[in-house]
Amino acid sequence: MKNIWALTSFEFKRTLTSKMLLVYTLIYAAMYVLTGVIFKVYGAGKTVVAGYGQSFPVEMLQAGITFTAVFIAIYVGEILIQERNNGTIKFVLLRSVSRFQYYISRIISIFLFSLLLTTIIILIGYVVGLLFFDWGDTFVFYSVTTSGWQGIRVTVLAGLAFAFAYFIFGLIALLVSQFIQRIATLAMLMGLSTLVGQYIVIYDQIKQYVIYEHLLFFHINLFEKSISYSVTSFGVLVGYLIVLGTAGYFLFKKQDLYV
Amino acid sequence: MQANKKESILEIRNLNKKIDGQTVIDDIHFSIQKGDIYGFLGPNGAGKTTTLRMITRLIFPHSGDILIDGHSIRNNSVLALSRVGSIIENPAFYLHLTARQNLTLSAKLAAVKVPKTRINEVLSIVDLKEAKDNKVKTFSLGMKQRLGIANALLCYPSLIILDEPTNGVDPMGLREMKALIKRLAEKEKITFLISSHMLREMEDLCHKAAFIQSGKIVEEGDIAELLNVYQVTNLEDLFFACIKENLT
Numbered sequence: 001m002k003n004i005w006a007l008t009s010f011e012f013k014r015t016l017t018s019k020m021l022l023v024y025t026l027i028y029a030a031m032y033v034l035t036g037v038i039f040k041v042y043g044a045g046k047t048v049v050a051g052y053g054q055s056f057p058v059e060m061l062q063a064g065i066t067f068t069a070v071f072i073a074i075y076v077g078e079i080l081i082q083e084r085n086n087g088t089i090k091f092v093l094l095r096s097v098s099r100f101q102y103y104i105s106r107i108i109s110i111f112l113f114s115l116l117l118t119t120i121i122i123l124i125g126y127v128v129g130l131l132f133f134d135w136g137d138t139f140v141f142y143s144v145t146t147s148g149w150q151g152i153r154v155t156v157l158a159g160l161a162f163a164f165a166y167f168i169f170g171l172i173a174l175l176v177s178q179f180i181q182r183i184a185t186l187a188m189l190m191g192l193s194t195l196v197g198q199y200i201v202i203y204d205q206i207k208q209y210v211i212y213e214h215l216l217f218f219h220i221n222l223f224e225k226s227i228s229y230s231v232t233s234f235g236v237l238v239g240y241l242i243v244l245g246t247a248g249y250f251l252f253k254k255q256d257l258y259v
Numbered sequence: 260m261q262a263n264k265k266e267s268i269l270e271i272r273n274l275n276k277k278i279d280g281q282t283v284i285d286d287i288h289f290s291i292q293k294g295d296i297y298g299f300l301g302p303n304g305a306g307k308t309t310t311l312r313m314i315t316r317l318i319f320p321h322s323g324d325i326l327i328d329g330h331s332i333r334n335n336s337v338l339a340l341s342r343v344g345s346i347i348e349n350p351a352f353y354l355h356l357t358a359r360q361n362l363t364l365s366a367k368l369a370a371v372k373v374p375k376t377r378i379n380e381v382l383s384i385v386d387l388k389e390a391k392d393n394k395v396k397t398f399s400l401g402m403k404q405r406l407g408i409a410n411a412l413l414c415y416p417s418l419i420i421l422d423e424p425t426n427g428v429d430p431m432g433l434r435e436m437k438a439l440i441k442r443l444a445e446k447e448k449i450t451f452l453i454s455s456h457m458l459r460e461m462e463d464l465c466h467k468a469a470f471i472q473s474g475k476i477v478e479e480g481d482i483a484e485l486l487n488v489y490q491v492t493n494l495e496d497l498f499f500a501c502i503k504e505n506l507t
Binding site: 002003006007010086087088089090091092093094095096097098254256257258259 | 312315316317318319336337340341345347348349351352353354361364365367368369370410414
């Protein structure tokens with residue numbers, strides 16, 4: 001447990017002070033500002049937002065699917081592929097760190113990064129939303145119409161659902177990264193998969209079992225569909241977590257590391 | 260006879276490794292006694308680093324076993340490696356961190372409790388105390404090697420494994436490194452397993468050696484005795500004599 005905590009806190013501190021995180025923040029900020037500008041110039045019909053500062057962050061979550069997926073993949077590349085390529089994985093494994101502890105620390109790091117990225121996205125949403133639209137008297141998100149703290153609660157819940165789906169996507173990237181030597185290749189593959197994945201979700205019979213459906217809609221379906229539908233979706237994501245976590249670990253456990 | 264009475268710290272038992280269907284380590288076995296400075300010698304590509312990677316569990320053997328201080332690496336690698344310090348191929352550090360920060364992280368991941376004072380202690384031993392707050396990316400290769408040794412020393416090891424430790428080290432640094440290894444072996448009673456293809460450099464350092472060629476141990480034992488048996492005067496001649504003997 002001590003080693004998992006030491007590795008996870010090391011990774012989290014490294015992430016918080018990384019230039020990449022600043023770059024991601026600037027990219028999201030630019031995208032959000034652009035949406036605000038387009039809304040102001042062309043009106044509500046040309047954007048996905050309703051023009052209320054308090055609902056702007058949750059409305060914009062879905063807009064960043066490909067960016068977010070690529071950022072998660074790059075992060076996974078940094079914590080596994082880069083560690084392997086730079087040899088720093090042996091700095092850790094030559095100490096008394098088991099492969100299980102190492103892999104678990106990677107999984108927790110991805111979870112924390114998904115939460116961090118989502119928090120940043122939501123905070124930027126509030127800042128840009130307030131700048132362009134003021135707070136507004138109504139919170140509108142699909143069929144949910146409310147205001148004030150209730151709107152913030154909906155935003156936080158949607159954010160958690162969004163982060164959880166991207167965490168699972170990160171686990172797919174973690175598994176795939178064991179076969180890939182370059183971060184750019186992993187990011188490209190995972191980014192492309194989201195573009196293709198958006199077409200898979202047109203099949204109603206299977207879409208609830210496809211990760212891309214959850215990347216796009218889990219945070220929306222939570223409020224739009226029945227409780228049983230949301231519970232099933234959550235169960236599917238937990239199933240992904242168990243299968244991907246276990247399969248990834250057993251692959252990693254047996255892997256020869258020529259570092 | 261005296262050496263045989265000493266306790267074995269590392270035992271390699273019938274180790275085999277195949278890569279892409281090709282045998283790269285072929286049934287090797289040897290053991291190292293406590294207090295030895297043991298040379299693992301052979302040309303590039305002979306299988307030295309592959310063997311050391313198997314000892315440190317970075318890669319896995321197809322068959323055979325490795326015992327460190329009596330603990331099988333197959334059954335409990337964390338316990339077996341808890342008192343082993345190593346540099347495999349080249350020392351790896353987080354370049355954006357300082358020497359001290361790297362060692363602090365390393366200490367946190369150790370099986371034994373490492374007091375904070377130990378970091379300064381090991382940095383002093385390798386003469387890097389002045390550079391402790393410099394980022395590792397500013398270090399020369401020789402400084403990284405010394406930091407690697409400091410890292411290996413951090414957890415009060417009983418065995419240190421060094422893979423080609425003289426790579427990139429200038430003649431002055433080489434002399435200092437040899438003196439350091441001898442000092443640590445004598446004063447701290449640390450056993451060393453040192454791989455190298457630079458036979459001349461290992462000559463006055465190692466008491467015992469195993470010669471490896473194409474994944475096979477061609478000879479192994481006390482260097483002084485082997486020089487006598489093969490009627491040669493230096494390690495390089497000894498190595499070629501062993502290969503010749505092995506071929507015939």
